[in-house]
Amino acid sequence: MSKVTAGLDRVTRVPGVRGALIANSADGLVVAEQLMDGVDGRAVAALAGSLIARLARTAHSAGLRPPVFVHLRGDEGSILAAPGADGLVLLAVVGREANVGLARLEMLAAAGRLA
Amino acid sequence: MSDDIRTLTTRLAEEPSSLAFLELAESLRQRGKLDAAYKVARGGLGRYPGLADAHDLMARILSDRGDLAGAFDAWSDALRLDPLRTGALKGIAFLYFRAGDVAAAIAHLERASEADPDDPSIHQALARVRRESTAAAPPPDTAPAPAPISPPAAPAPDSPFTAGVEDERGVLLVDANGMRLAGELSADDGSEAGDRVAAQLAGVSREAARATRLLGLGTWQSIAVESPGAHLILTAPTSETVLLVTRDASFPMARVGLIADRAARTARSWLEQVG
Numbered sequence: 001m002s003k004v005t006a007g008l009d010r011v012t013r014v015p016g017v018r019g020a021l022i023a024n025s026a027d028g029l030v031v032a033e034q035l036m037d038g039v040d041g042r043a044v045a046a047l048a049g050s051l052i053a054r055l056a057r058t059a060h061s062a063g064l065r066p067p068v069f070v071h072l073r074g075d076e077g078s079i080l081a082a083p084g085a086d087g088l089v090l091l092a093v094v095g096r097e098a099n100v101g102l103a104r105l106e107m108l109a110a111a112g113r114l115a
Numbered sequence: 116m117s118d119d120i121r122t123l124t125t126r127l128a129e130e131p132s133s134l135a136f137l138e139l140a141e142s143l144r145q146r147g148k149l150d151a152a153y154k155v156a157r158g159g160l161g162r163y164p165g166l167a168d169a170h171d172l173m174a175r176i177l178s179d180r181g182d183l184a185g186a187f188d189a190w191s192d193a194l195r196l197d198p199l200r201t202g203a204l205k206g207i208a209f210l211y212f213r214a215g216d217v218a219a220a221i222a223h224l225e226r227a228s229e230a231d232p233d234d235p236s237i238h239q240a241l242a243r244v245r246r247e248s249t250a251a252a253p254p255p256d257t258a259p260a261p262a263p264i265s266p267p268a269a270p271a272p273d274s275p276f277t278a279g280v281e282d283e284r285g286v287l288l289v290d291a292n293g294m295r296l297a298g299e300l301s302a303d304d305g306s307e308a309g310d311r312v313a314a315q316l317a318g319v320s321r322e323a324a325r326a327t328r329l330l331g332l333g334t335w336q337s338i339a340v341e342s343p344g345a346h347l348i349l350t351a352p353t354s355e356t357v358l359l360v361t362r363d364a365s366f367p368m369a370r371v372g373l374i375a376d377r378a379a380r381t382a383r384s385w386l387e388q389v390g
Contacts, residue, residue, distance in 0.1 A: 040330075047326035051338075054322055058315040059342050062361065063302030069341040072323055074332030093330065 007090070007110030008034045014106055016098025018077070022114065025049045025089045039093050048072070048079050048091050056083075068111075069104060082107040084114030117146070127155070134159075137168055144176050152176045167197035174206055183210055199230040199370070201237065208240070217248040233374060287359040288352070288382050293317035296356065297385070312359065319349060320357045337375065339368050348375035352382040 004022060011020040012034045019035030023045035033041040056066045070081040080092040080103055090111045092103055123139035136159030143152035153176050160169045174189035187210050193203040204227035212220040224241045231237065287298040287309055295313040302308040323335040340347040346368050348360045360375040 043329060047322070047329060051319070051322040051326055054315065054319050055338070055340055058312055058319060059340065059345075059347070061311040061315050062300060062308050062345075062347075063304065063306075064342045064345050064347075067340045067342050069339075071337075071339040072326060072332075073336045073338070074327035074330075074334060075336055076327075076331065076333035078332065079326065079330065093332075 003113045004032050007106075007113060008032060011090070011092055011103060011106045011110060014094075014099055014103040016095045016100075017103055018093045018095060019044075020090065020092040020107075021045060022084075022088055022090050023049055024087055025052060025083065026087050031088065035093075044079065044091055044093055048081055049089060052081050052083065052089060069108060071100065071104070080104065080107055082111035084111040086114070088114045090114065117142075120146075132162060134163070134166075134168075136162075137172055140172055140176065144172075144179060149176060149180050153180065165196060167193045167200055167203070170196065171200060171202050171206070174203065178206065178210075183213065186210060199373070201227040201231045201234060204230065205237065205240065208244070212244060212247075217244060220244050221248065230370070231374070231377075233377075285361045286378050287313060287316070287361075289313040289316045289357045289359070291317055291320075291355045297382070298359075300359070300361065316349070316357045316359060320351060323349075337372065339372065341368065346371045348372050350375050350379045352379040353386060356382065356386065358382050 008020045008022070011017060019033065019039040019041070021033035021035065021041045021044060022031040023029060024031060028042070028046040028049045030041045030045050035041050051072065052067065052070055055070060059065065059067055067083065072079045072081075075096070077093065077095045078098070078100065080094060080100065082090045082104075084090060090107050092107060094100060094103060120139065120142050123135055123142060127133065127135040127139055136155050140152045140155040140159065143149075143155060153173075156169065156173045156176055160166075160173055163169050170189045170193035174186045174193065177183075177189055178186035187207065190203040190206040190210075193200050194207070197203070204223045208220040208223035208227070211217075211223060221241065221244055224237055224244060227234070228237045228241060285298075285300065287300050288296040290296050293314040293316060295309050298309065299307065300309040300312055319338070320335075323338055327333055327335040336350070338349040340349070341364070344364050346362050346364055346366055348368075348371050350358050352358050358375065358379050360371060360378055362371045362374070
């Protein structure tokens with residue numbers, strides 16, 4: 001099992017996580033994914049990638065370094081994002097009941113191994 | 116019986132398991148109907164023994180009734196359920212001060228200040244208690260001086276928009292067109308970054324709304340952004356505005372979220388007033 005697959009596996013084992021994927025933040029292409037039925041990986045990559053790029057510009061405007069973790073919370077669930085090296089970003093779609101704290105830790109660890 | 120109490124009483128009668136008891140008991144307390152407030156709060160506590168708001172409310176009622184020991188226990192219960200509850204910390208500080216234990220009063224106010232650095236009333240109470248603690252103690256047979264701090268009258272949300280310019284720093288309210296409505300934001304070099312950030316935020320709100328809607332995640336509620344050196348929370352107080360709260364990365368993100376929630380409530384009230 002590759003490091004990437006192992007990382008996705010650990011994230012998707014967290015209760016409430018519907019799926020995780022790794023995408024290229026520049027073009028939104030999906031590099032690897034583990035998703036439950038009904039979760040559109042390409043849509044997640046495109047929508048979240050665009051948002052994260054804008055948040056990075058916002059952080060830059062405020063004189064801050066790029067985000068290392070982002071949690072977009074909707075009233076029915078959340079998107080979590082952990083940008084890694086080489087323009088890759090680890091994304092997860094989680095339900096409202098998910099253990100976001102644990103998912104965050106797993107994602108930060110996995111994103112640190114992206115290259 | 117005033118209209119709002121009648122309305123709340125009706126609502127509670129129709130839905131006994133609702134949280135309407137909190138508002139009803141507080142309204143009764145504010146009108147001095149302490150026995151009625153106590154009965155309503157006791158009923159609610161019976162249903163929701165794990166609700167910190169209910170214990171906090173009961174403590175205020177007991178404090179008003181002069182049952183300071185009971186108030187102390189109720190605020191302690193509130194703190195067990197919610198260790199960062201500033202209303203309970205302030206309440207216990209008030210009781211310690213009444214009992215002459217200034218050090219304990221200061222310790223609780225300092226904890227309250229750490230939990231909510233943006234609440235000006237905590238800073239004011241701390242300053243007053245510290246002033247009192249350095250003043251000469253009165254002879255034992257003189258009448259006690261008026262208490263320098265008051266028990267928390269109600270869980271009043273603090274306002275970054277009314278707390279003075281210094282407290283507005285790190286809070287930014289932006290309209291749908293990316294124009295700054297209130298607040299200030301400084302970059303690390305001290306330069307004002309509010310307008311630059313505001314220009315980006317309108318687009319963030321649109322993108323967040325689109326992403327959550329298209330991915331079946333409902334309406335977007337907030338965005339938490341961890342950046343090395345800073346924690347940011349974005350919320351939408353209204354459909355036409357975005358609120359950004361930033362704090363140093365030493366602040367736990369969940370606490371920044373609480374500050375953002377409070378600031379959003381304040382922003383909504385403020386927008387209603389100025390709109």
